[in-house]
């Protein structure tokens with residue numbers, strides 16, 4: 001059994017209330033519950049966090065360096081601004097999947113660039129909150145697969 005971190009950036013605490021036409025009606029607690037179900041089905045442990053503060057996300061990535069096997073991250077607006085989160089992810093050796101609930105490429109041009117994508121092994125965007133499930137599944141697959149496959 002390995003430990004997967006699911007990390008969420010700013011304003012995602014308002015999921016379900018915030019711009020539901022873009023982000024849907026599910027709350028972050030709903031997303032957490034479905035992530036926990038899936039992780040346990042796949043035989044993995046899960047840490048699920050959200051913060052509006054960049055340093056807390058960096059600290060969780062450092063924690064994952066010590067005890068985590070993979071990271072699924074929706075950095076929210078920090079995606080487009082945070083070299084510090086990219087640097088932190090570059091210190092982590094396991095699989096990293098970046099997810100966005102909305103299709104950032106269909107939106108404003110300032111959402112088209114992602115610092116985190118420079119490190120992510122895969123990026124999921126525009127598949128709604130299902131992206132979290134897909135991200136966890138991909139991390140689980142990568143954890144089973146030797147690095148050179």
Ligand code: DQA
Nearest residue numbers: 074076077100101102104111
């Ligand atoms: C987001 C997309 C970002 O551009 C935005 O700042 C968010 C959420 C998404 O999940 O679609 O807060 O990461």
